[in-house]
Each structure stands twice: as C-alpha cells, then as structure tokens.
Amino acid sequence: MTTQARAAKTQERKDAGRNRPGRPIYLDYQATTPMDPRVLEAMIPYFTEKFGNPHSRSHAYGWEAEEAVEKARAQVAHIIGADEREVIFTSGATESNNLALKGVAHFYKDKKDHIVSLVTEHKCVLDSLRHLEEEGFKVTYLPVKQDGLVDLAELEAAITDRTVLVSVMAVNNEIGVIQPLAEIGRLCRKKGAFFHTDCAQAVGKIPLDVESMNIDLMSISGHKIYGPKGIGALYVRRKPRVRLQALITGGGQERGMRSGTLPTPLCVGLGEACAIAEREMPEETKRLTKLRDRFYSAIKAKLPDVFLNGSFEHRIPGNLNLSFAYVEGESLILGINDLSVSSGSACTSASLEPSYVLRALGVEEELAHTSLRIGFGRFTTEQEVDYAVEDIVQHVTKLREMSPLWEMVQEGIDLKSIKWAAH
Amino acid sequence: MAYSDKVIDHYSNPRNVGSLDKAAEDVGTGLVGAPACGDVMKLQIKVSADGIIQDAKFKTFGCGSAIASSSLATEWVKGKSLDQAETIKNTEIAQHLALPPVKIHCSVLAEDAIKAAIADYRAKTGARAKAAE
Numbered sequence: 380m381t382t383q384a385r386a387a388k389t390q391e392r393k394d395a396g397r398n399r400p401g402r403p404i405y406l407d408y409q410a411t412t413p414m415d416p417r418v419l420e421a422m423i424p425y426f427t428e429k430f431g432n433p434h435s436r437s438h439a440y441g442w443e444a445e446e447a448v449e450k451a452r453a454q455v456a457h458i459i460g461a462d463e464r465e466v467i468f469t470s471g472a473t474e475s476n477n478l479a480l481k482g483v484a485h486f487y488k489d490k491k492d493h494i495v496s497l498v499t500e501h502k503c504v505l506d507s508l509r510h511l512e513e514e515g516f517k518v519t520y521l522p523v524k525q526d527g528l529v530d531l532a533e534l535e536a537a538i539t540d541r542t543v544l545v546s547v548m549a550v551n552n553e554i555g556v557i558q559p560l561a562e563i564g565r566l567c568r569k570k571g572a573f574f575h576t577d578c579a580q581a582v583g584k585i586p587l588d589v590e591s592m593n594i595d596l597m598s599i600s601g602h603k604i605y606g607p608k609g610i611g612a613l614y615v616r617r618k619p620r621v622r623l624q625a626l627i628t629g630g631g632q633e634r635g636m637r638s639g640t641l642p643t644p645l646c647v648g649l650g651e652a653c654a655i656a657e658r659e660m661p662e663e664t665k666r667l668t669k670l671r672d673r674f675y676s677a678i679k680a681k682l683p684d685v686f687l688n689g690s691f692e693h694r695i696p697g698n699l700n701l702s703f704a705y706v707e708g709e710s711l712i713l714g715i716n717d718l719s720v721s722s723g724s725a726c727t728s729a730s731l732e733p734s735y736v737l738r739a740l741g742v743e744e745e746l747a748h749t750s751l752r753i754g755f756g757r758f759t760t761e762q763e764v765d766y767a768v769e770d771i772v773q774h775v776t777k778l779r780e781m782s783p784l785w786e787m788v789q790e791g792i793d794l795k796s797i798k799w800a801a802h
Numbered sequence: 803m804a805y806s807d808k809v810i811d812h813y814s815n816p817r818n819v820g821s822l823d824k825a826a827e828d829v830g831t832g833l834v835g836a837p838a839c840g841d842v843m844k845l846q847i848k849v850s851a852d853g854i855i856q857d858a859k860f861k862t863f864g865c866g867s868a869i870a871s872s873s874l875a876t877e878w879v880k881g882k883s884l885d886q887a888e889t890i891k892n893t894e895i896a897q898h899l900a901l902p903p904v905k906i907h908c909s910v911l912a913e914d915a916i917k918a919a920i921a922d923y924r925a926k927t928g929a930r931a932k933a934a935e
Contacts, residue, residue, distance in 0.1 A: 707840055709865040713805070713813055724840060733840070745837035781819050781869065783844035783861040784837055799836035
C-alpha cells in the first residue's frame with residue numbers, strides 16, 4: 380500500500396460513523412454501532428474468494444474457512460478469559476440469551492425449576508423467562524435499587540436449592556450501570572446455581588473474566604462492539620460443565636448446541652471486533668470518560684433541573700441517561716434532529732408505556748417522560764460533543780419556555796399540589 | 803416516527819405561545835392532561851364583551867403532536883364566538899395535522915383544553931353576574 384493509500388484508509392477509519400453533511404450526529408451507541416472499517420476489511424475475503432463451508436472437511440476451501448472461524452472463536456474467548464472450546468456462535472445476543480435461559484432450564488428441568496433475574500433485564504431475557512413461566516418454571520424478578528444495581532442480600536435470599544440459574548445483565552442497555560458481576564458470581568457458586576450474564580453492552584467496554592467472576596454462561600453481541608449485525612456468541616462453561624438443550628437442531632454444529640452452517644465472514648467480523656476492542660479498551664475508556672465528563676459538566680452548568688438516571692459511579696463512560704425536567708422527551712428529540720439519540724419517553728415507544736427500566740429505578744413518571752439516552756462511542760469526537768451540548772441546551776430552553784409545567788414551577792407552584800386529570 | 807409537514811411546521815413555529823393573565827376577568831384558562839401521562843396543555847382565551855375570542859395563548863408539555871394540536875387550536879379559536887369555538891372537534895384537528903392513530907389522544911386533549919378554557923371563562927362571568935345581582 381502506498382503512503383497515500385494508507386493515509387486515505389486511516390482517514391476513512393476516522394470518518395466512520397462520523398457526522399457527514401446532511402446526516403445527524405450519531406449518539407445512540409447502545410442501540411447499535413457502525414462497523415469498524417478494520418472489521419469490514421477482515422471480513423471481505425470470506426464473502427468472495429474464501430467462501431468455503433467451514434464444516435467441509437475434504438478440501439482447502441473448507442479448511443481455510445474453518446481456520447478463520449476458529450481464529451475468531453479464540454479472539455472472542457480471549458476477551459472474556461475463556462477457552463475457545465467454550466464459545467459457540469449464534470445469530471446475536473437475543474439468540475444467546477434465549478439459548479442460555481431456555482437451554483439450561485430445559486436440560487435441568489427434572490432437578491430444578493427456579494430462575495432468578497432482574498426487572499431491568501433486556502426484553503429478550505424477560506420474554507424468554509415469560510415463556511419458561513408458561514411451561515411451569517418459577518421465576519423471581521428482583522427489583523433494583525435507586526441506582527439501578529441489584530441488592531446482593533436480596534439476591535442471596537432469592538437463590539434456593541431449587542434455583543438452576545441466575546441471570547443478571549452486566550451493563551444495562553438504557554442506563555449503562557454495571558452490576559457487581561464478581562460478587563454475583565461468588566454468590567451463585569456458593570449456592571450452587573449457574574450464573575448467566577447478558578454482556579451485549581459490556582464486552583469490550585469493561586474488563587470481563589469468566590474465571591475470576593465465576594460466570595457460567597455469557598451472551599455476546601457483534602453489532603454493539605463495532606462488528607457486524609446478525610452474529611453473536613454464547614460462552615458455555617466446560618469445567619464444571621454446563622449442559623443445555625439446543626433450540627436449533629440439525630447437523631450438530633457448535634458441539635450440538637447450535638446447528639447450522641457458520642457464517643464465516645460474520646464470525647471473522649465478531650472475532651476481529653473483539654480483538655480490536657480488547658486491545659484498545661484502556662485508551663478508549665479514558666477517551667470516552669473525558670468526552671462524557673465534558674458533555675455532562677457542560678450540560679449541568681448550562682441547564683438547571685437535569686437529573687441523571689442510574690448510578691454515575693458504576694457506569695460505563697459511553698452512556699448518560701438524563702431527565703430534562705418539564706420537557707417531554709419526544710418533543711426534545713424532534714427539536715434536536717441533528718442528533719440521533721433515544722428517549723425513555725412513552726411517546727417514542729409503540730406501546731406508549733414509559734421505560735420499564737426507569738420505572739424500576741423509582742424514577743417518577745413525569746421525569747421518565749423527559750429522559751434522553753445519550754450514547755458515546757468509538758467515533759464520537761469532542762467537536763460533536765460540544766455541538767450536542769449547544770443543541771440540547773438551546774432546545775431544552777426553548778421547550779421550557781413553552782412548557783406550562785416550567786412556568787408553574789417558576790411561579791412557585793408545587794406541581795404535586797395540583798389535581799391532575801389522568802387520561 | 804415520521805411527522806407530517808404540518809406538525810413539523812407548528813412544532814418549529816408554534817403560533818400563540820405564551821400566557822394571558824389568568825386573574826383577568828375576560829380571560830378563561832384551561833389546564834388539561836397530567837405530567838405523569840406525558841402531556842399537559844394550558845390554553846387561554848381572551849373574550850370580548852360581545853363573546854368573541856379576541857386572543858388565545860397556549861403552553862404545552864408534550865410530544866410534537868401535542869404541541870402542534872394546541873398551537874392549531876389557538877389559531878382556530880381566535881375570532882370565533884364561544885359557541886362556535888366549542889364545536890371544534892378533535893377529529894378536525896387530527897385530520898388537519900394528519901396525526902397517526904397513536905397520536906389521536908393529542909387532538910382529544912386540545913379539544914378538552916378549548917372546552918376547559920371556555921368553561922372557566924363562563925364560570926367566571928357567571929359568578930360575576932351572580933355577584934352583581
């Protein structure tokens with residue numbers, strides 16, 4: 380590659396996911412991430428010339444695909460301190476969560492029938508548990524404290540000798556809070572229950588080690604870590620062995636736990652994404668923390684009545700979930716249309732229900748309606764953060780001037796003293 | 803969610819944002835909705851001695867459709883008599899703004915706000931008439 384071509388490539392990498400003319404600034408990194416161009420580069424040959432079926436044993440096409448898949452498996456294993464034989468590929472974290480919960484519950488159903496989880500888990504965990512309840516399993520959904528974290532004493536009390544599995548997410552997708560995995564793992568080991576953790580939002584963002592944290596099953600997503608959509612992984616402990624009943628049966632690939640031909644380019648992409656994330660995590664954490672602090676302190680300096688939802692201390696640096704009191708979230712999003720963010724407001728959801736995660740924290744409904752989730756990531760720049768602050772401050776100020784609630788509060792009226800007609 | 807051009811227009815350039823003196827004798831104030839539900843509208847009308855709405859102002863906490871519905875409501879009530887204003891239907895507001903089904907409640911709230919403001923004005927003048935008797 381010439382120097383010029385290399386410089387162009389570097390620039391292209393720097394520009395990925397960045398604001399482009401006519402495109403909003405992307406601040407929704409918990410929803411998904413743009414693929415890192417280095418990941419795409421690693422994947423491309425496996426779409427075309429290296430197209431072999433990794434399960435073909437009789438020729439070079441199969442061998443080179445298998446080699447790529449196994450390298451990727453080792454890369455995934457490495458970032459979580461696992462053995463590559465403990466990693467199976469899936470279509471994403473939703474499938475991994477389904478497989479972990481249903482697979483373990485079904486396999487051990489004659490011995491144990493109880494699962495413990497949190498009310499703030501991702502919908503795919505909660506819905507899988509709902510299905511297991513319909514089959515007769517018992518599920519305890521633990522509440523969380525005001526900071527979004529599990530109460531360890533409550534967790535310990537909830538685990539019985541009937542408990543087969545405890546499922547607690549590492550990092551919450553809405554509020555970014557980090558659960559105490561090592562402590563949860565220790566409890567589970569002590570009480571003889573398997574520990575599953577949904578790490579879709581955690582891999583590559585916080586150090587993870589399945590050994591020291593006593594994790595038995597872990598769900599991993601590709602597209603949350605600058606890898607491709609449509610691929611994920613499930614870590615399944617070998618010693619002591621965790622067994623599970625497959626959801627997808629067929630040719631017996633992935634040690635019989637997940638049949639189907641592996642999508643070689645996607646596996647390669649997930650592996651490369653893990654390798655890059657692992658390598659860059661210390662520096663990236665520092666960079667994101669600086670950006671986040673810059674954003675948050677500027678917002679707080681310029682706007683009164685802004686509240687952080689969830690713990691600040693136990694939180695990944697790439698997430699802020701803020702309530703801008705007296706300004707409804709969807710109307711704010713409409714105003715800041717140069718920014719791509721999401722809201723916990725009911726109006727942005729199809730169900731018209733405000734965020735169940737914020738509700739679980741005890742955030743009052745009127746504040747839940749005013750929340751924004753702001754996600755920073757690998758391609759977020761200082762310039763973008765500064766622009767976002769200006770844009771948000773301008774629109775919150777404008778909407779507050781239009782808000783009857785803001786006006787009443789300025790007049791010294793206690794909003795709680797008003798008899799509102801619920802509708 | 804994609805909004806209609808009319809909603810965007812009212813949201814970006816809201817008509818008649820502001821407040822009238824709620825203590826004034828010729829002003830009726832309607833405050834409807836609830837913060838916990840995510841929308842609150844305050845709609846005020848200033849009525850002339852012969853019962854014509856001379857001015858209208860609003861402030862709304864709510865989504866883009868709620869802001870647009872109340873903005874439109876203030877436009878429509880101006881110049882109307884109280885009886886005429888009372889006949890404004892939420893369906894007309896929803897149709898004019900091309901609100902999607904999940905946002906129909908915003909237009910309902912706007913209709914309620916108009917009715918509440920008129921009722922407040924009538925209660926005030928009724929009380930005054932009684933006091934004069």
